[in-house]
Amino acid sequence: MQTPQLYIGIDVHKKSWSVSIRTDLFEHKTFNMPSEPEKLIRYVNQHFKDYPVECCYEASCCGFVPYRQLEQAGWKIKVLNPSDIPRSAKNKDQKNDRIDCRNLAKQLQSGHLIGIHVPDEQREQLRSLFRQKNNLTKVMRKLKSQIKGELLYYGIKIPAQLDNVAWTRKMTTWLEDLEWKYVTGQLSLQSKLKHLSFVRQEWLIINKELRQYVSACFNNDYKLLMTIPGVGPVIAIGILAELGDIRRFNKFDQLASYVGIIPSVYSSGETIQTRGLTYRSKGILRSYLIESAWVSVRRDPTMQSYYRSHAGKQPNKIIIKVAHKLLRRIWHIIKTGEGYKLGLVAGNVEPG
Secondary structure: OOOOOEEEEEEEOOOEEEEEEEEOOOEEEEEEEEOOHHHHHHHHHHHOOOOOEEEEEEOOOOOOHHHHHHHOOOOEEEEEOHHHOOOOHHHHHOOOHHHHHHHHHHHHHHOOOOOOOOOOHHHHHHHHHHHHHHHHHHHHHHHHHHHHHHHHHOOOOOOOOOOOOOOOHHHHHHHHOOOOOOHHHHHHHHHHHHHHHHHHHHHHHHHHHHHHHHHHHOHHHHHHHHOOOOOOHHHHHHHHHHHOOHHHOOOHHHHHHHHOOOEEEEEEOOEEEEEEEOOOOOHHHHHHHHHHHHHHHHHOHHHHHHHHOOEOEOHHHHHHHHHHHHHHHHHHHHHHOOOOEOOEOOOOOOOO
């Protein structure tokens, strides 16, 4: 006798869900409901008591709240990357919520769906704070560009000794002391400076809070990461926030694919094309790793030697290889629990 099983595909939205329910034998029902997980749980318990339940939904603005609420009912839940869901040509041509959730239920029953990693709430909220700091960094850069653009527009030249990426107190004082023909020009600049000052102060506070929190909650991994040349506090916090526990990756290739430090490959017959970096990535972390790779090349003789061995190629392509090697080093150190020593890793063996 075949074991009863229930498969549920959900198209999640802010105010409503489209739900498709299938048993191991037939399609049961497709319907719309308010975005209240307890109502779906109550319906399933009423009509399919003691059925094992598998459920899935696409990752969306609702995050992992539905996952955690449905998991408490004892269901097996998968959160899906929308790009990973198989769709027929008909699904692409005719799309609505009912069709989407029915397709999810069918694909779930066939066993073709692979869920993404769901972080625990502590890591997820750490990631939110880290990304907020990154957002503030972008705002500061934008404000500085606006200020420089306004000065250029009015023909005001910044003294060469002050025109640096990192603005000093002297630069701010010079901007504040600028004399304008009309008060409106001065007010416009002062408004931007006030905004920049506020954002910078908020950035400093969040940066301090991040360091204190990570030191208190993930101190061992934080210290291990900081032993690697090129990995400073910002990169270390980014790794812990964006990747979570690296120990969950059994193979380095899984980690490299997750971060996006792998090429995009197209192969058909005798045609093999290796393109640029894959578009699927942890965008923030990948960019930070590449920046960190430049620092590592300057500070670590092993990385310098590796960089030199690829001399003649484009520097931007070489640094991607260095970033890949740096990520392998990060994975190795967290897995072994041994801090890095220049040129030496775990028994005088440098990971390839």
